[in-house]
Amino acid sequence: MKKFIPNALTLMNLGSGVLAIIAAFQEAWSLTFLFFVLCLALDFLDGGVARALKVPSELGKQLDSLSDVVSFGVLPALVMFLYMIPYYPDWNIGRVFSEGRWEEFLPLVAVLVPMSTALRLGRFNLMESSSYFLGLPSPANALLLMSIPMILRSDKSPEALLAFLANPYTLAAICLFSTFLLNAPFRLFTLKFKGGSFQDNIVPILFLIAALVLLLTLGYLGIPLIILLYIGMSLLGINKKKA
Structure with missing residues (x-):
């Protein structure tokens, strides 16, 4: 039974991702984001529970990746796609290819x-255990993309920002930027705390404090800033270590 618990959490992550996709098709965006947050929580829990129960397994590792492809790959892509196609009335994938409507290819x-x-x-599955990530982790990348529709729907979003985001070219550029971040050749710190002094954990501690402040003060607007802060602190920290 202990061996099944982490896998059950992973499968619940997958199920939550599918529910989020269904909600997105119905344009229930708040519910979509809620299911996505549940995916994040379950993705965090399954590995921790497996380590706590001392039942890590190769099956669990593979299930985790398969679930993440849906929850953190297909889901945010679908959301971005659904936000782009309204800019092309009567968009139809058949006509895009059969009639050569290449201006409608952007979504x-x-x-x-x-x-x-x-x-x-x-x-990631082929990497040996490491103290850093190579490229932006898929949950963080998905969070970046999933924040876009929530920012567009937020009453707190500045009009200038809305004007910038509310066009298919910007949304497509954000998708392209995210694909670069996922497999970019730079190292990012993990949020795992090391044993030892406060100084040994200063980077993740400062990041978590800054992330909390951004979320509390800016709401959804703070999410892209948190991702950029994470990347910036990682690069500065690693450059400092190399020096």
Whole structure:
């Protein structure tokens, strides 16, 4: 039974991702984001529970990646796609290819997100245990993309930002940027705390404090800033270590 608990959490992550996809098709965006947050929580819990119960397994590792492709690859790609197609009345994938409507091809850029996510997860599975991530983790990348529709729907979003985000070219560019981040050749710190002094854990502690402040003060607007802060602190920290 102990061996099944972490796998059950992983499968619940997958199920929550599918529910989020269904909610997205019905344009229930708040519910979509809620199911996505549940995916994040379950993805965090399954590995921790497996380690706590001392039942890590190869099956669990593979299930985790398969679930993440859906929850953190297909789901955010679909959301970005659904936000782009309204800019093209009567958008139809058949006509895009059969009639050569290449100006309407832009929403399909979202397909690159799950492809890059699968590549990122495959590469991660082949890595030996490490104290850092190579490229942006798929949950963080998905969080970046999933924050976009919530920012567009937020009453607190500045009009200038809404004008910038509310066009298919910007949304497609964000998708492309995210595919780069997933497999970018830079190291990012993990949020695992090391044994030892406060100084040994200063980077993740400062990051978590800053992330909490951004979320409390800016709400959804703080999410992209948190991701950029994470990347910036990682690069500065690693450059400092190398020096």
